[in-house]
Amino acid sequence: MSHSQYPRPPKFLLRFFRWYCHPDYQEDIEGDLLERFEQRLNSEGVKKARWGFYKDVLRLLRPGIIRSWYPHQLYHYTMFENNLTIALRNLKKHRSYAAINMLGLTLGIASAILIFIFVKYHLSFDTFHTDTDRIYRITTELHLEDIDHTWGVPSPMAQAIRNDFTFAEEVAMVTHLSDKLITIPSGQDQEKFKESIAFAEPAFFNIFNFPLARGNQHTVLLEPNTAIVTERTAQKYFSEEDPMGKTIRLGNRIDFVITGILKDLPTNTDRPQEIYLPYANLREYSPGLDEEGWWYSTNRGRQCFVRLKSTFSSTEVNQSLLTIPEKYYTEEEAQIWNFTLQPLSDIHFNPDLGGYVEKKNLWALALIGLFLVITACVNFINLATAKALSRSKEIGVRKVLGGLRRQLFWQFIAETTLITMLALVVAIILAYIVLPYVNQLFDLPLSLQLFQDIQLLTFLSLLLLFAIFLSGAYPGLIMAGFKPVQALKGKLTQQHIGGFSLRRGLVITQFTISQLLIIGTIIIANQMRYAQQADMGFQQEAIVMLPRPEGGISAMDALHNQVSQLSGVKQATFCNAAPASGLNPTTAIRFDTRTEEESFLIYLRAGDHRYVPTFGLELIAGRNLQPSDTVREYLLNETAVKKLGVAVNQEVIGKNVTINGKVGIIVGVVKDFHNKSLHEAIDPIYITTLSSNYGSCAVKLNLADLSSTMAALENTWKEISPNQVYECDFLDEQIAQFYELDNLMLRLIQIFASIAIIIGCLGLYGLVLFMASQKVKEIGVRKVLGAGVGNILWLFGQECARLLIIAFGIAAPLGWWLMQNWLENFTYRIKIEPEIFALAMVTTFLVATLTAGYQSLKASLANPVDSLRNE
Amino acid sequence: MSKHHLGEFEEIVMLTVAILHGRAYGVAIIDEIESRLDRKVSIGSLQTVLRRLENKGYLDSEFGEATKQRGGKRKRYFTVTNFGKQALQEAKDQRLSLWNAIPTIAFNPPS
Numbered sequence: 001m002s003h004s005q006y007p008r009p010p011k012f013l014l015r016f017f018r019w020y021c022h023p024d025y026q027e028d029i030e031g032d033l034l035e036r037f038e039q040r041l042n043s044e045g046v047k048k049a050r051w052g053f054y055k056d057v058l059r060l061l062r063p064g065i066i067r068s069w070y071p072h073q074l075y076h077y078t079m080f081e082n083n084l085t086i087a088l089r090n091l092k093k094h095r096s097y098a099a100i101n102m103l104g105l106t107l108g109i110a111s112a113i114l115i116f117i118f119v120k121y122h123l124s125f126d127t128f129h130t131d132t133d134r135i136y137r138i139t140t141e142l143h144l145e146d147i148d149h150t151w152g153v154p155s156p157m158a159q160a161i162r163n164d165f166t167f168a169e170e171v172a173m174v175t176h177l178s179d180k181l182i183t184i185p186s187g188q189d190q191e192k193f194k195e196s197i198a199f200a201e202p203a204f205f206n207i208f209n210f211p212l213a214r215g216n217q218h219t220v221l222l223e224p225n226t227a228i229v230t231e232r233t234a235q236k237y238f239s240e241e242d243p244m245g246k247t248i249r250l251g252n253r254i255d256f257v258i259t260g261i262l263k264d265l266p267t268n269t270d271r272p273q274e275i276y277l278p279y280a281n282l283r284e285y286s287p288g289l290d291e292e293g294w295w296y297s298t299n300r301g302r303q304c305f306v307r308l309k310s311t312f313s314s315t316e317v318n319q320s321l322l323t324i325p326e327k328y329y330t331e332e333e334a335q336i337w338n339f340t341l342q343p344l345s346d347i348h349f350n351p352d353l354g355g356y357v358e359k360k361n362l363w364a365l366a367l368i369g370l371f372l373v374i375t376a377c378v379n380f381i382n383l384a385t386a387k388a389l390s391r392s393k394e395i396g397v398r399k400v401l402g403g404l405r406r407q408l409f410w411q412f413i414a415e416t417t418l419i420t421m422l423a424l425v426v427a428i429i430l431a432y433i434v435l436p437y438v439n440q441l442f443d444l445p446l447s448l449q450l451f452q453d454i455q456l457l458t459f460l461s462l463l464l465l466f467a468i469f470l471s472g473a474y475p476g477l478i479m480a481g482f483k484p485v486q487a488l489k490g491k492l493t494q495q496h497i498g499g500f501s502l503r504r505g506l507v508i509t510q511f512t513i514s515q516l517l518i519i520g521t522i523i524i525a526n527q528m529r530y531a532q533q534a535d536m537g538f539q540q541e542a543i544v545m546l547p548r549p550e551g552g553i554s555a556m557d558a559l560h561n562q563v564s565q566l567s568g569v570k571q572a573t574f575c576n577a578a579p580a581s582g583l584n585p586t587t588a589i590r591f592d593t594r595t596e597e598e599s600f601l602i603y604l605r606a607g608d609h610r611y612v613p614t615f616g617l618e619l620i621a622g623r624n625l626q627p628s629d630t631v632r633e634y635l636l637n638e639t640a641v642k643k644l645g646v647a648v649n650q651e652v653i654g655k656n657v658t659i660n661g662k663v664g665i666i667v668g669v670v671k672d673f674h675n676k677s678l679h680e681a682i683d684p685i686y687i688t689t690l691s692s693n694y695g696s697c698a699v700k701l702n703l704a705d706l707s708s709t710m711a712a713l714e715n716t717w718k719e720i721s722p723n724q725v726y727e728c729d730f731l732d733e734q735i736a737q738f739y740e741l742d743n744l745m746l747r748l749i750q751i752f753a754s755i756a757i758i759i760g761c762l763g764l765y766g767l768v769l770f771m772a773s774q775k776v777k778e779i780g781v782r783k784v785l786g787a788g789v790g791n792i793l794w795l796f797g798q799e800c801a802r803l804l805i806i807a808f809g810i811a812a813p814l815g816w817w818l819m820q821n822w823l824e825n826f827t828y829r830i831k832i833e834p835e836i837f838a839l840a841m842v843t844t845f846l847v848a849t850l851t852a853g854y855q856s857l858k859a860s861l862a863n864p865v866d867s868l869r870n871e
Numbered sequence: 872m873s874k875h876h877l878g879e880f881e882e883i884v885m886l887t888v889a890i891l892h893g894r895a896y897g898v899a900i901i902d903e904i905e906s907r908l909d910r911k912v913s914i915g916s917l918q919t920v921l922r923r924l925e926n927k928g929y930l931d932s933e934f935g936e937a938t939k940q941r942g943g944k945r946k947r948y949f950t951v952t953n954f955g956k957q958a959l960q961e962a963k964d965q966r967l968s969l970w971n972a973i974p975t976i977a978f979n980p981p982s
Contacts, residue, residue, distance in 0.1 A: 025922065028934070031944030032897035032914055038940075039898070059915030064922050 007046045009037045009053045017057050022067045029060065079407065080414070087415035097387065098419065100766045101380050104759045105423035105467065108376030110430040111755055114438060115369035116459050117446050119362045124268045125348040129209040131307060134169070136314065136341040138304040138321070139353055143336050144599050149352045151342070152298035155291050158201065160328065161304070165320055167312040172203035175282055175289055176273055176301045181725055183249045184237050192725045193236075197250070198273040199282040199289075207307045208271065214244060215260025221278045227256035230274040231264050250277070252550070252723050254285060267445040270347055270356070295328045295337075300354070306341075314341050357741060368752050371513045373467060375756055378506040379763035380416070380471035385503060386770040388479050395479055396487030408480040416472030424464055442744055474502075504803060507767065510760040511807030511844060512814075517753035518840040519815035520822075523832060524746045527823065530678075530830045531739055537673025538579040539616035539700070543731040545578060546697045546713065549721035553629055553691060560697075562716045568702045568709025573614040574694040575607035578731050579673045580738075584683070585693075587660040591644050591652075600643050602659060603675060603683045606693035612670065614700050621649040622668030629691040633667045634659065640684035641669055659686055677738035678828040698731070757844075761851040768796060768852045772859035779859055780867035792860030800848055804841075812837050877962050883908065884920050885929060885959055888949045896935070896946040897921075921949060929955030 017033065018026060033056055040049035091098040129135060138157060142148040158173040178196045202221045205212075212220065213231055220228055227248060234243035247255050256277055265272065283290040289302060308317060318340050325334035342353055349355045398408060428450065435448050450456060549555045556574055563572050577583040586601035605611070609627045612619065612635070625633050634657055638649065646652050649669040657666055672682050701709055710728070717726050736743075772779075779792055816832055823829045877885070887903045888895040900921075901912045924930040935946040951959070 025918070027944050028897065028947035029914065029918055031941035031946060032918075034942045034944065035898045035940065036901075036914065056914045059913045060918065062915055062919055064919035065915065 007041060007049070009034065010050060013054060013057045017060065020061060020066045022065060025065060029065070033057065033060075083411045083414035084418070086411065087418045090415060091419070094387065096769065097383050097766060100762045101383060101419050102423050102426070104376040104379045104762045105420060105471075106426045106430060107755050107759055108372040109424055109427035109463065109467070110434065111372045111752060112369040112463060113427060113431040113448070113456075113460070114434065115365055116456065117448060118444070119366055120455060121268060121444070121446055122348065122357055122362055125356075126269050126271075126344055128266060128268070129207070129344070131310075132344050134308045134310065135207055135344040136306050136308065136317075137344065137347060138306065138339055139342045140298050141338040141340060142601070143338060144601065148601070150298050150300060151347075151353045152300040152302050153304045153339070154295045154298055155289075155302065156293055156295060156328075157304040157339070160324060161306065164323070164327070165317075167308055167317045167320065168306045169309045170203045170206045170307045172201040172207055172305050173279055174198050174200040174204050174271075174303055174305065175279070175299070176271075176303070177286075178301075179727075181251050181723075182275065183252060183723070185247055185249050185255065190723075191237075192723070194725045194727065195233075195275055196273045197275045197277060198271070199277050199279050199285070201279045204276075204305065207305050210265065210271075211263050213261045213263045220260050221276060223259070224278050224280040225254070225256050226259040226278060228260035228262055228276045229258060230262045233274045234258070234261055248275075250285065254281060256281070314343070317341055361745065365748065368517070368749070368756075371517075372752060372756055372759065373463065374470070375510050375513055375759045375763070377467055377471040378510050379759065379766065380419075381474055382503050382506050382763055383766045383770065384412075384416075384471070384475035385478060386767065386774075388475060391479065392482060392487040395482050396484045399482070399484035400488070405480045409476045412476035412479055413468060413472045416468050416476070420464060420467050420471070423467075424460065428460075441747065503767070507764070507803050508807045508810070510763060511804055511848075512811045514753070514757050514760045515807055515811035515840050515844050516815050516818070517749060517756050518843055519811065519836060520819060521746070521749050521753045522836050522839055523815075523819040523830075524742070524749060524822070526836070527826065527830050528739060528742055528746055531742070531826070531828075532736060534674075534678060534828065536580055536735070537617070537671060540578075540580070540732045540735055542701045542703050543578070543615070544699050544701060544710070544713070545729045545731055545734065546699060546717055547724065547727055548574065548695050548697060549717060550724050551721065555720055556691075556694065556697075559717065559720050562720070563697075563699060563713065566709060566712050566716070568705055568712070570700040570702055571610060571614045572697060572699045573608055573610035574691070574697050575605065575611050576690075576693040576695050577605065578696075578698060578734070579605065579615050579617065580675055580677075580735055582676075582738075584675065589640075589644075589684075589686070590658040592655045592657065598644065600684060602640060603685045604660075604690070604693070605675075605685055605687045606690040607687055608689055608691070608694075611687060614698055617673060618671040619668050620671050622653040622666070624668060625687070625689055626667075628689040631662045631688050631690050632664050633688065634664045635668045635670055635687040636666055637670050637682070637685040637687075638672045639682050640686060643684045657686075659688075664688065674828075677735075679738075679826050681827045757847055761847060764800070764848060765851050765855065768855045771796065771799075772855050775859070776862070776867040779862065780864035783864040784868065789857075789860045793856055796852060796856040796859070797849075800852055801845075804845060804848060808837075808841050808844075811840070815840070877958055880916070881920055881924060881929075882959070882962055884917065885924065885951055885955060888930060889951050889959070893948065893950065895949045900949075924955070925949070928952060929958055 014030070014033075017030065021029060033053065036056060037049050037053045040052045044052075126132065137151060138153050138161075139149060139151050140153055142150070155173075158171045161168055161171045176196065176198050179194050180197050182193045182195045182197070184191055200221060205217065205220055211217075212228070215228065220226075229237075229243070229248070237243065237248065238246055243258050243261060246258050248258065249255050262274070262276070265274065279290075289299060291297075308314070321339045321341070324339055325337045329337055342350065347353065347355060349357065349359045351358050395403075395408060398411075432448055435446060438444065439446055448456075549559050560572055560574070563569055576585075585604045587604060588597045589600075589602040590597045609625045611617070612624050619635075620638070622635075625635060636644075636652060636657075641649055641652055644652065652666045652669065655666050656663055670687065675683055675685055699713065713728065714726055775795070779795075782792060782795075815837075819832060823832070883904060884900065887900050887907075891899055891903060897914060897917065901914070901917055904910055904912050921930065921932075925932055929952060930949050931952050932947050932949045935948050937943055937945045
């Protein structure tokens with residue numbers, strides 16, 4: 001009776017049984033199992049027979065039947081010891097291969113570790129609060145021509161939510177202000193500090209987990225004129241003295257008594273303010289920031305946070321928030337205003353709402369890390385398969401002596417493990433050494449705590465496994481699969497070990513990764529250069545921004561008079577912000593005799609009559625503003641004129657316009673200038689003499705003798721404004737900060753591209769080294785038959801060149817597509833020119849030539865007598 | 872307590888092995904128990920008992936010839952050792968003495 005025609009019992013169960021069963025019992029019990037299966041098959045059918053087999057196998061799984069594992073462990077241990085010895089011998093014998101592999105893996109793994117902690121750091125932002133999934137920020141959408149998103153809200157938002165809705169467990173307003181003057185009135189020499197502060201409602205601390213080190217959590221910020229500060233700040237202000245009950249003074253006007261000390265804030269929060277003041281004092285400090293019942297303005301510093309009750313979902317709440325515009329705005333305005341929830345977990349990553357870094361950037365970085373590890377593993381596979389041939393005798397003998405495929409496979413994995421573990425240890429040490437520099441370079445607070453960080457440990461274990469199997473499995477399988485007779489007779493050829501095609505594929509992968517990164521680097525660098533050197537439409541060099549001095553218009557006049565007399569100063573102007581700035585207040589505009597307000601918001605640049613000449617703005621119609629301290633005349637930019645729907649700039653001159661409720665005459669039109677980074681389009685802008693808004697003094701300098709001019713500026717300023725903190729920033733540096741994140745990405749990619757290239761070169765070097773040793777005889781014969789050095793070099797060169805070109809064929813379109821996507825982030829951007837690709841190609845080609853060149857040259861210069869003398 | 876203690880299932884298995892006399896291998900034992908005692912026996916429970924009895928020295932086993940049935944796997948035939956026979960005898964004697972000690976009146980009450 002042949003079994004093949006009959007249904008067989010499930011194979012995996014049989015295999016499972018064989019695995020667990022005691023080897024002495026295995027044969028007859030298996031026979032019993034099969035017999036029972038056949039019995040059931042005949043009497044009850046296939047299904048029942050299979051089911052019965054399944055039950056039998058499971059029921060056999062008991063102490064009396066299963067194999068005992070103990071003796072096998074002993075056996076494994078000796079094998080393990082043996083594998084280790086062989087592995088160590090192999091490493092010693094092939095030092096250069098081992099070094100290449102180790103170095104590549106070390107670089108790859110160290111980069112992966114650093115990328116991991118970087119990504120983890122960003123993903124951890126504000127995750128330490130309780131019930132983070134129920135914490136939301138209320139954001140404002142303005143449905144104008146485009147939908148305008150802002151994370152600021154109108155003043156009465158929290159009050160309205162408290163009165164009208166039941167969904168909130170806690171609601172709190174908080175207003176962040178940066179660069180505010182704090183003094184210590186009790187201090188001897190009146191120290192002055194510029195700080196980021198926050199006015200917050202008490203509920204803020206019920207929503208966010210910023211615990212107090214001292215003071216009463218329940219009464220915090222309830223009383224006006226109280227303050228809580230972090231331990232660090234307290235230490236800074238009062239050093240060793242007890243800070244509780246001490247007074248700090250804000251803006252030389254309002255005193256606050258410290259009633260609580262916050263524990264120092266974690267670095268991974270987007271609320272870095274270290275001084276909290278009661279919301280009740282906000283109106284006194286700045287009436288414009290807390291206007292009762294005023295629904296018509298938002299401010300990015302003024303935010304509203306809620307923690308929802310667990311019974312409400314965010315979709316429900318978003319639905320109920322729709323009723324706010326209906327209730328507090330006119331029907332028309334309700335079409336424009338809209339409020340939605342933004343989850344806390346979105347705040348760090350949402351670029352539309354002030355998020356620091358987009359998640360896709362983090363994933364891109366993680367992908368680069370993965371690439372680096374893969375490149376290093378590819379080196380390993382390449383060299384190992386290339387080397388496999390030289391080990392064929394060893395493998396043949398092992399097989400003849402009864403070595404199983406499985407055992408040989410694990411032997412090879414053991415060797416890989418050894419190298420990978422060594423690389424891992426070195427990589428960890430390297431990461432520890434490099435981390436402080438990375439932190440310094442990128443201004444990061446990252447820390448590497450290997451043994452406290454379970455996620456990192458898990459990551460490293462997984463990375464280790466990944467690297468071991470990726471690099472060890474394929475060569476292991478190949479070697480374990482050698483036919484012993486062929487191996488011992490020395491009849492194995494390259495074809496038996498995956499041939500060149502696999503290694504070619506791997507080298508192409510490496511070249512592709514390197515070229516992709518090079519293309520990325522070049523394009524990002526070009527775009528950055530373009531952004532930083534682009535004509536912004538105004539002068540940004542040699543302009544220094546000072547704070548406005550204390551003491552009204554007379555102080556400003558005094559400062560201007562004195563500063564203008566300094567020999568190094570060309571010109572000075574008072575303004576709310578430089579032409580390009582992060583400060584972008586907006587307001588509504590009504591033109592001429594039109595009855596309706598325009599459907600776009602217009603951006604304010606408050607500046608005196610010297611604003612246009614100081615910044616070198618170009619007037620293309622009309623004239624400049626007349627000196628004034630109040631709003632009388634307006635300048636518009638081209639975009640504003642275009643948005644008003646007026647075709648000719650000249651036509652708006654002399655027309656009345658109502659902006660922010662104030663009527664004035666348009667006296668001129670300025671040429672468009674960039675008012676934000678090149679990521680964004682130019683906005684409609686008006687310039688007017690609104691002296692109450694001036695916050696800065698921009699001074700145009702003569703760069704000769706800069707240091708004495710700067711010193712003179714500081715002295716002059718301090719004389720006029722002795723109670724304030726003097727600060728000065730160069731405008732071009734401020735503008736460079738727009739591209740902080742872009743520059744960070746650029747530097748990261750530059751570094752990783754270099755590492756990828758180094759790893760790739762190591763692999764190529766190893767491969768050429770191997771090729772040269774394999775082809776010693778061939779080269780000898782060729783030379784004897786008359787080949788010159790050039791021919792031999794070409795032998796090596798053509799192979800490399802072909803691989804490079806194929807890799808380029810993959811990398812170029814992929815790089816073009818990826819970088820085109822990245823460039824879409826910029827409204828003003830470079831074109832991707834063919835030169836960029838040519839440059840990437842030439843770079844890799846040069847690097848490859850340099851790497852492979854030496855070994856190839858050595859091989860081609862060798863005297864054929866030496867290689868052919870012995871057979 | 873006697874030094875040979877046999878569990879109830881162990882006793883049944885040994886008796887069945889004795890019944891089959893030279894033809895006692897896994898499946899045959901199961902079939903025999905199932906037909907005589909109307910009792911379901913799994914390979915797992917039978918095999919553990921067989922191995923245990925063999926370890927104790929009550930049973931002995933040897934492989935038969937391989938045949939084309941059973942996927943070519945040999946059968947393991949069990950036989951009862953002398954020591955095993957002693958243990959069975961002892962178990963039977965103990966039962967009998969217990970039976971004999973039952974007063975007649977207990978099972979046959981006077982009517």
